[in-house]
Amino acid sequence: MSGRRSDVVLRVEGLRIEVEGSGVDIVDDVGFHISAGEVLGLVGESGSGKTTVGLALLGHTRRGARIAAGRIAIGELAVLGQSPAALRAMRGKVVSYVPQDPGAALNPALRIGTQLEETLEAHGFGSSAEERRTRLGEMLDEVLLPSDSAFVRRYPHQLSGGQQQRVGLAMAFACRPSVIVLDEPTTGLDVTTQAHVLQTVRMLCDTHGVAALYVSHDLAVVATLANRVAVMYAGRMVEVGTERTLFLTAAHPYTRRLVEAIPEMSGKHALEGIPGTAPRPGHRPTGCFFAPRCDFAVEECTGSFPPVEQLGENHEVRCFRHGDVATELARERRPAPALPAAETDTLLSVRKLDAFHGSFQFVFDVDLTVKPRQCVALVGESGSGKTTLARCIAGIHANFTGDVSLRGEAVPHGARERDRRLRREIQYVFQSPYSSLNPRRTVGQIIAQPLKLFFDPSRQETHDRTLRALERVSISTSVIDRYPHELSGGERQRVAIARALVAEPSLLVCDEITSALDVSVQAAIVDLIAELQREMNLGLLFVTHNLALIRTIAEEVAVMSGGRIVEEGPVDRVLDSPQEDYTKRLLTDTPSLEAALAAPGA
Amino acid sequence: MSGAETAVHAGAAFQRRPLVLLFRRAWRQGRTRIGVFLVLLLVGTALIGPLFAPHSPSEFVGLPNGGPSSAAKLGTDNLGRDILSRFLWGGRSILGLSVAATAIGLVFGVTIGLVAAYSRSILDDVLMRAMDVILAFPSIVLALVAVATVGPKLWLIVLTVGITTAPRVARVTRGASLDVVERDFVRAAEAIGESHGRILLGELLPNVTSPLLVEASLRLTYSIGLIAGLSFLGFGLQPPAADWGLMINENRLALTVHPWGVVMPVVAIALLTIGTSLIGDGLSRAAAGIERGGAE
Numbered sequence: 071m072s073g074r075r076s077d078v079v080l081r082v083e084g085l086r087i088e089v090e091g092s093g094v095d096i097v098d099d100v101g102f103h104i105s106a107g108e109v110l111g112l113v114g115e116s117g118s119g120k121t122t123v124g125l126a127l128l129g130h131t132r133r134g135a136r137i138a139a140g141r142i143a144i145g146e147l148a149v150l151g152q153s154p155a156a157l158r159a160m161r162g163k164v165v166s167y168v169p170q171d172p173g174a175a176l177n178p179a180l181r182i183g184t185q186l187e188e189t190l191e192a193h194g195f196g197s198s199a200e201e202r203r204t205r206l207g208e209m210l211d212e213v214l215l216p217s218d219s220a221f222v223r224r225y226p227h228q229l230s231g232g233q234q235q236r237v238g239l240a241m242a243f244a245c246r247p248s249v250i251v252l253d254e255p256t257t258g259l260d261v262t263t264q265a266h267v268l269q270t271v272r273m274l275c276d277t278h279g280v281a282a283l284y285v286s287h288d289l290a291v292v293a294t295l296a297n298r299v300a301v302m303y304a305g306r307m308v309e310v311g312t313e314r315t316l317f318l319t320a321a322h323p324y325t326r327r328l329v330e331a332i333p334e335m336s337g338k339h340a341l342e343g344i345p346g347t348a349p350r351p352g353h354r355p356t357g358c359f360f361a362p363r364c365d366f367a368v369e370e371c372t373g374s375f376p377p378v379e380q381l382g383e384n385h386e387v388r389c390f391r392h393g394d395v396a397t398e399l400a401r402e403r404r405p406a407p408a409l410p411a412a413e414t415d416t417l418l419s420v421r422k423l424d425a426f427h428g429s430f431q432f433v434f435d436v437d438l439t440v441k442p443r444q445c446v447a448l449v450g451e452s453g454s455g456k457t458t459l460a461r462c463i464a465g466i467h468a469n470f471t472g473d474v475s476l477r478g479e480a481v482p483h484g485a486r487e488r489d490r491r492l493r494r495e496i497q498y499v500f501q502s503p504y505s506s507l508n509p510r511r512t513v514g515q516i517i518a519q520p521l522k523l524f525f526d527p528s529r530q531e532t533h534d535r536t537l538r539a540l541e542r543v544s545i546s547t548s549v550i551d552r553y554p555h556e557l558s559g560g561e562r563q564r565v566a567i568a569r570a571l572v573a574e575p576s577l578l579v580c581d582e583i584t585s586a587l588d589v590s591v592q593a594a595i596v597d598l599i600a601e602l603q604r605e606m607n608l609g610l611l612f613v614t615h616n617l618a619l620i621r622t623i624a625e626e627v628a629v630m631s632g633g634r635i636v637e638e639g640p641v642d643r644v645l646d647s648p649q650e651d652y653t654k655r656l657l658t659d660t661p662s663l664e665a666a667l668a669a670p671g672a
Numbered sequence: 673m674s675g676a677e678t679a680v681h682a683g684a685a686f687q688r689r690p691l692v693l694l695f696r697r698a699w700r701q702g703r704t705r706i707g708v709f710l711v712l713l714l715v716g717t718a719l720i721g722p723l724f725a726p727h728s729p730s731e732f733v734g735l736p737n738g739g740p741s742s743a744a745k746l747g748t749d750n751l752g753r754d755i756l757s758r759f760l761w762g763g764r765s766i767l768g769l770s771v772a773a774t775a776i777g778l779v780f781g782v783t784i785g786l787v788a789a790y791s792r793s794i795l796d797d798v799l800m801r802a803m804d805v806i807l808a809f810p811s812i813v814l815a816l817v818a819v820a821t822v823g824p825k826l827w828l829i830v831l832t833v834g835i836t837t838a839p840r841v842a843r844v845t846r847g848a849s850l851d852v853v854e855r856d857f858v859r860a861a862e863a864i865g866e867s868h869g870r871i872l873l874g875e876l877l878p879n880v881t882s883p884l885l886v887e888a889s890l891r892l893t894y895s896i897g898l899i900a901g902l903s904f905l906g907f908g909l910q911p912p913a914a915d916w917g918l919m920i921n922e923n924r925l926a927l928t929v930h931p932w933g934v935v936m937p938v939v940a941i942a943l944l945t946i947g948t949s950l951i952g953d954g955l956s957r958a959a960a961g962i963e964r965g966g967a968e
Contacts, residue, residue: 464863465863466859466862466863485862485863485864485865486862486865488865490865493863493864493865494864498860498863500856500859500860501856502856505855505856505857506855506856506857506859506860507857508857508874508875508878508879509690509879510690510878510879510881511874511878519861519864519866520864523864523865523866524864553689553690555690569860573864
């Protein structure tokens with residue numbers, strides 16, 4: 071990208087991080103380097119150790135972990151083995167950190183100006199208060215925030231999520247560090263805000279020649295931002311390469327599956343999840359950790375962990391069979407399944423719905439129709455009222471006016487006012503499986519709850535139906551006497567889906583059901599929902615903020631903004647030739663692999 | 673065969689129950705073990721002590737305020753009764769009364785706290801302000817007023833101490849439940865039409881048991897102190913019955929001459945309250961994740 075590229079700023083070698091005491095490895099044998107002005111994307115599923123590696127660059131580990139071996143050098147400076155005081159002086163000045171949730175990272179009791187000045191003061195930046203104030207103004211200008219005194223005097227809660235993250239960026243870039251670690255800084259943001267924050271990051275790294283490590287689970291985001299990408303799996307770095315190499319000709323089977331799990335805007339292929347789950351520290355197999363889930367695995371793979379192999383100037387991989395993986399480019403990807411023909415009658419009909427929180431109106435005059443066996447996607451940014459609308463339909467939010475009817479029959483507003491059959495016919499799956507399952511009940515008890523309420527079954531029948539429900543959502547029936555905290559995020563969401571399906575609904579409302587999950591798990595869940603919809607003849611209202619997801623599952627889409635439906639129609643029509651400005655903007659801002667790869671000079 | 677397998681499974685599930693895990697984490701701490709030891713020791717004394725008592729608690733075995741002798745190992749009290757026998761007999765009442773009072777306080781407090789947290793309406797304010805009114809009275813004064821009006825009845829003492837315990841339990845329950853009420857699984861239960869009672873008992877209560885256990889052991893500590901105090905003042909068990917609180921009162925004049933009549937019940941009450949509060953402390957540390965120890 072520029073001449074500075076060869077100046078390696080950060081070099082990590084043989085990094086090993088263990089659980090304190092037991093010596094179980096969390097991360098081992100991790101090595102990489104980043105040059106000035108370069109952004110290295112570090113991707114992996116949750117639990118892969120990517121945040122652990124990111125924090126290690128600041129000489130920090132989470133409680134209970136310790137850096138056992140390795141070398142981290144920033145320029146001439148060795149990060150490891152320094153005194154706590156020296157580490158504190160280094161953090162923020164030489165290497166800085168942008169956390170995932172800026173709302174939680176900023177002190178709610180201090181004005182943002184005070185917090186930014188503190189950073190400068192702590193590192194003795196500038197000789198006088200006057201000089202620091204000037205620098206403060208520059209910092210805010212750099213991250214495209216207003217630098218007037220009214221803004222500086224604001225508290226964090228008076229800023230939007232995007233502005234808070236910009237303050238976080240300003241703070242990280244304040245002392246002109248040479249390395250910056252960004253830990254999923256845009257995860258909680260809307261696509262439009264995310265696009266702007268990403269541009270700012272790119273611009274700052276370019277102008278100041280900062281080496282950035284961008285930790286993320288979102289490959290599409292990484293593709294738009296990073297120069298090179300490193301893929302982590304179960305605490306090991308399995309592949310490193312330029313983003314074009316990795317996304318087009320990955321040599322590691324895991325990278326390849328990860329790329330295939332990303333929803334495409336064009337929706338040509340079916341989403342494919344990766345079966346199984348990544349092994350946790352202490353439960354990792356001998357040999358290649360990915361071997362148990364790998365299509366390419368041979369006997370050799372279970373013997374020892376594959377060594378690093380250099381495939382090109384900028385391409386390293388750890389796989390015995392990378393040659394076969396690379397030549398097997400022609401592997402047929404499953405085309406997206408044909409969607410069922412539309413029906414003429416109506417399942418759900420919403421007319422003139424206005425919803426309120428207290429006296430504040432959130433949803434304005436919404437009309438919506440779902441036909442039997444049809445999937446309607448409801449798309450919008452956070453705060454667009456899509457979740458409120460979905461909750462009104464499910465009877466969870468009762469403060470609304472207007473008509474909801476199911477097969478022409480009027481549906482009372484709150485779930486308590488509905489009769490047993492109506493409550494059974496409309497089922498709702500929540501966004502976060504971490505909050506929607508009672509932690510003190512076993513999976514069996516959770517699924518039995520709606521069964522008992524809706525069908526008065528015998529004990530044996532309850533047990534049989536629970537087992538069948540678990541089989542239907544493809545998880546092992548042995549989880550029946552487990553507690554939610556013993557399951558992975560994807561498994562929990564499957565249990566939540568099973569709970570909704572045992573009620574034998576005719577309409578299923580799915581509220582952002584994949585947004586709390588990894589991309590490979592997201593693919594599997596979407597695939598499952600699409601399959602179940604066909605099998606069980608469900609009407610589906612699929613609420614999401616991810617436009618790329620809807621092409622594979624929905625026929626109709628309604629785009630919401632500011633509590634109103636601004637555009638609706640068949641998915642292909644809306645995505646290919648959007649009419650409204652809002653939809654167009656949403657489409658451009660949604661990070662996508664295809665767009666990132668099509669862009670020249672990436 | 674399959675029955676045995678199910679049993680094994682159920683056993684394994686039991687082992688992993690959140691509450692079982694909490695108790696195990698608490699048990700790993702020295703303070704919990706000391707607390708359990710003290711409580712078992714004192715409860716043992718109170719329950720099986722009477723079997724070993726050499727005399728009836730109201731039998732006169734010697735001169736008043738006599739020193740230790742073969743008939744009375746720890747001497748005699750102000751009326752000439754055996755101090756050791758009275759001590760061994762005197763734990764049952766204080767233990768029974770304080771456990772009963774704490775139980776009443778828990779039932780009222782938990783119910784009010786759960787209803788207040790779940791109602792999210794004016795009912796919350798009404799209930800909690802009512803609790804504040806009770807809290808405003810020092811509990812010992814409230815108990816004295818009740819006893820002075822109705823007379824020194826045991827049921828009345830249990831009820832009054834229970835009622836003065838309830839507001840604190842209600843506050844803790846409400847505080848812990850407010851978080852849980854906002855979680856999606858409560859919405860999920862509402863959406864499928866689960867009854868209010870089942871939501872309170874099945875969804876909310878199991879998720880606030882950790883802070884409640886801590887609170888229960890703390891409230892038991894306070895109840896023991898309060899009931900011992902009431903007995904000391906003469907509003908508990910009436911003479912000639914044996915009771916630790918009463919014993920302190922009866923023998924306090926002879927404290928300088930023959931200390932056993934006061935020291936034994938005082939030490940017993942002190943150790944019992946220390947034991948219960950150590951258990952509470954261990955539980956609260958386990959619940960907060962301090963001193964987690966090895967991996968689960």
